[in-house]
Amino acid sequence: MNGGAKRRDLALTAPAxxxxxxxxxxxxxxxxxxxxxxxxxxxxxxxxxxxxVAYEKLVVERDLLGQLAINTDYLSIFARSFRLAxxxxxxxxxxxxPTALYMTTLSRRNAAIVLFLITVPFWTNLLVRNFAWILIxxxxxxxxxxxQTVGLTRAPVDILYTPLATGIGLTYSFLPFMIxxxxxxxxxxxxxxxxxxxxxxxxxxxxxRRVVLxxxxxxxxxxxxxxxxxxxxxxxxxxLLGGGKSLMIGNLVQAxxxxxxxxxxxxxxxxxxxxxxxxxxxxxxLLRRRSTVSTGAKASR
Amino acid sequence: MGPSGTAGGRxxxxxxxxxxxxxxxxxxxxYPGASQPAxxxxxxxxxxxxFFTLLGPSGCGKTTLLRMIAGFETPDAGAVLLAGTSVxxxxxxxxxxxxxxxxxxxxxxxxxxxxxxxxLDMLGRPRDFIEARVAEMVRLLRLDxxxxxxxxxxxxxQQQRVALGRALAPAPQVLLLDEPLSALDLKLRKEMQxxxxxLQSETGITFVFVTHDQEEALTMSDRVAVLxxxxxxxxxxxxxIYDRPAxxxxxxxxxxxxxxxxxxxxxxGTGTGFRIDGADTGSAPLQxxxxxxFAPGAKVVLVVRPERVMLVPPGQAQLRGQVxxxxxxxxxxxxxxxLGNETPLRVRLPGAIDMATLGNDVDLAxxxxxxxxxxx
Numbered sequence: 001m002n003g004g005a006k007r008r009d010l011a012l013t014a015p016a017x018x019x020x021x022x023x024x025x026x027x028x029x030x031x032x033x034x035x036x037x038x039x040x041x042x043x044x045x046x047x048x049x050x051x052x053v054a055y056e057k058l059v060v061e062r063d064l065l066g067q068l069a070i071n072t073d074y075l076s077i078f079a080r081s082f083r084l085a086x087x088x089x090x091x092x093x094x095x096x097x098p099t100a101l102y103m104t105t106l107s108r109r110n111a112a113i114v115l116f117l118i119t120v121p122f123w124t125n126l127l128v129r130n131f132a133w134i135l136i137x138x139x140x141x142x143x144x145x146x147x148q149t150v151g152l153t154r155a156p157v158d159i160l161y162t163p164l165a166t167g168i169g170l171t172y173s174f175l176p177f178m179i180x181x182x183x184x185x186x187x188x189x190x191x192x193x194x195x196x197x198x199x200x201x202x203x204x205x206x207x208x209r210r211v212v213l214x215x216x217x218x219x220x221x222x223x224x225x226x227x228x229x230x231x232x233x234x235x236x237x238x239x240l241l242g243g244g245k246s247l248m249i250g251n252l253v254q255a256x257x258x259x260x261x262x263x264x265x266x267x268x269x270x271x272x273x274x275x276x277x278x279x280x281x282x283x284x285x286l287l288r289r290r291s292t293v294s295t296g297a298k299a300s301r
Numbered sequence: 302m303g304p305s306g307t308a309g310g311r312x313x314x315x316x317x318x319x320x321x322x323x324x325x326x327x328x329x330x331x332y333p334g335a336s337q338p339a340x341x342x343x344x345x346x347x348x349x350x351x352f353f354t355l356l357g358p359s360g361c362g363k364t365t366l367l368r369m370i371a372g373f374e375t376p377d378a379g380a381v382l383l384a385g386t387s388v389x390x391x392x393x394x395x396x397x398x399x400x401x402x403x404x405x406x407x408x409x410x411x412x413x414x415x416x417x418x419x420x421l422d423m424l425g426r427p428r429d430f431i432e433a434r435v436a437e438m439v440r441l442l443r444l445d446x447x448x449x450x451x452x453x454x455x456x457x458x459q460q461q462r463v464a465l466g467r468a469l470a471p472a473p474q475v476l477l478l479d480e481p482l483s484a485l486d487l488k489l490r491k492e493m494q495x496x497x498x499x500l501q502s503e504t505g506i507t508f509v510f511v512t513h514d515q516e517e518a519l520t521m522s523d524r525v526a527v528l529x530x531x532x533x534x535x536x537x538x539x540x541x542i543y544d545r546p547a548x549x550x551x552x553x554x555x556x557x558x559x560x561x562x563x564x565x566x567x568x569x570g571t572g573t574g575f576r577i578d579g580a581d582t583g584s585a586p587l588q589x590x591x592x593x594x595f596a597p598g599a600k601v602v603l604v605v606r607p608e609r610v611m612l613v614p615p616g617q618a619q620l621r622g623q624v625x626x627x628x629x630x631x632x633x634x635x636x637x638x639x640l641g642n643e644t645p646l647r648v649r650l651p652g653a654i655d656m657a658t659l660g661n662d663v664d665l666a667x668x669x670x671x672x673x674x675x676x677x
Binding site for chain 1: 371372373392393394395398399400402404406407408409410419420423424467468471
């Protein structure tokens with residue numbers, strides 16, 4: 001690429017770069033800065049006094065005698081959040097991929113209708129939708145009514161304000177983020193490849209496993225990332241449906257900027273989460289690149 | 302249109318099974334919403350070990366027929382038999398038939414070797430058997446060194462050969478080829494035509510080849526079925542299809558042909574006499590032994606290939622043509638003439654002919670066996 005083309009490319013990407021710098025990198029740097037400051041007694045920070053106490057607090061605590069002791073409370077909140085995000089991702093995979101597969105069998109018109117129905121919930125605020133789930137899941141709510149009318153249960157099922165309720169809420173909220181990219185990836189598969197697989201003796205299951213799913217994998221992975229990442233920082237569902245009883249990272253961060261008035265700790269928590277995710281993404285990218293590089297190397301043999 | 306074709310065609314001698322590789326009987330198919338049936342009552346036997354071609358213009362039903370043998374289409378009526386066994390209702394994955402698709406349809410996420418191993422894998426063959434068979438296919442299709450490439454790293458011709466190898470690897474009873482050469486450039490296409498013939502004779506597998514290219518059909522096939530509008534027009538060896546077309550459509554579709562309006566005349570002796578309209582040479586009427594039943598006075602069309610029309614001395618001329626133009630194409634030269642009544646007549650002469658020796662008017666004749674007669 002010559003200098004002129006390089007300059008032109010730079011000029012063309014400049015707006016996007018500026019946007020990223022202003023709204024992504026600058027806030028992150030600000031957070032980084034805040035996380036190393038000392039907390040002020042009534043919220044906010046004391047500018048100019050640097051300490052790593054916020055990061056220390058993640059893993060150790062000072063007891064009444066001033067001794068350092070390992071504290072796994074916050075780590076277990078991280079673990080719980082990852083577990084919940086993982087389970088939610090798995091559930092959206094199990095529900096979303098078959099749904100997307102089913103949609104590819106529909107006529108163009110019907111697929112458009114289903115797509116529309118999937119996006120309809122986005123028209124309502126997330127908060128409102130989670131409140132609706134409270135009405136469904138609470139004791140004496142719609143779920144209880146249905147179960148008791150059918151005769152499956154007698155007593156209330158006590159789902160609301162449990163991790164299960166949080167899981168249901170998260171799965172519901174993030175399902176479209178799995179279905180849409182998976183559907184796009186599945187829809188793009190050349191039907192003739194599926195025909196070829198049948199022709200070569202594959203049954204339906206083998207066609208799915210050997211041809212369809214591998215070809216749709218990038219879309220499915222994208223969907224999983226789109227579900228997993230926001231799930232980790234989810235705040236509304238754990239708060240409303242989980243009753244705020246079992247803290248998630250999102251709620252923990254919120255609390256630091258709210259009632260706990262510990263801005264540096266909140267910033268540190270958020271940054272650690274971003275870092276972990278970036279590491280995971282980098283690893284994923286590396287793995288994918290290595291797999292393509294190795295086939296390239298074999299090819300040139 | 303009796304499938305009398307024995308001339309030039311290799312027969313299936315020495316093959317154990319008497320049943321034809323593929324038998325279609327009374328097959329009909331109308332697609333939902335279509336006004337015309339895609340296939341009208343098609344009955345056809347494809348012999349064992351045969352290179353059989355389905356030839357016709359686009360939309361003639363040849364691809365529908367192929368997909369029916371593969372199992373992707375179900376006939377509305379009639380039967381499809383493979384080696385004597387009905388396969389109606391048997392899904393494509395359980396038919397001993399493989400297809401080479403027009404678009405190749407190679408699996409982009411698999412290497413060449415994985416593509417070719419796919420069908421064997423589906424059959425549950427042991428790993429070392431698969432490896433040996435894939436190696437054999439690689440050798441047969443001259444893909445050495447490309448085993449670990451992905452399809453998108455191959456040229457069109459290489460992709461074509463992978464598609465062939467993939468379909469041949471499980472040794473199907475019948476290999477179906479859906480216009481496999483149409484995406485290749487001319488030179489590569491000629492090479493692949495030879496290659497396909499070689500593969501067919503080396504593997505001994507029945508090939509059913511679909512094309513709209515009549516030259517391709519004539520060069521490669523043991524027998525050709527000409528289809529039009531969902532009907533079988535003629536099934537015969539290439540020589541018979543070309544020299545003895547069963548209908549005006551076949552004559553028109555295959556190769557070049559002159560269509561000369563003529564009138565049947567009463568004749569003393571054997572055969573039927575015809576006088577070509579506008580042939581004012583005063584010569585005796587054309588006498589044909591096997592023209593079919595035409596009453597004197599009947600209007601007919603005589604079909605003559607341009608290369609069968611000869612330049613003759615004036616005394617022997619059946620026709621006198623006025624030269625309107627010539628087209629030189631290297632190996633030969635096409636003379637565009639008209640008869641007295643402006644009926645066009647094309648004459649194919651060797652390219653080396655000296656145009657200076659030809660006048661503006663040429664004296665022409667053709668042998669009786671070069672003529673086919675159809676009702677006008």
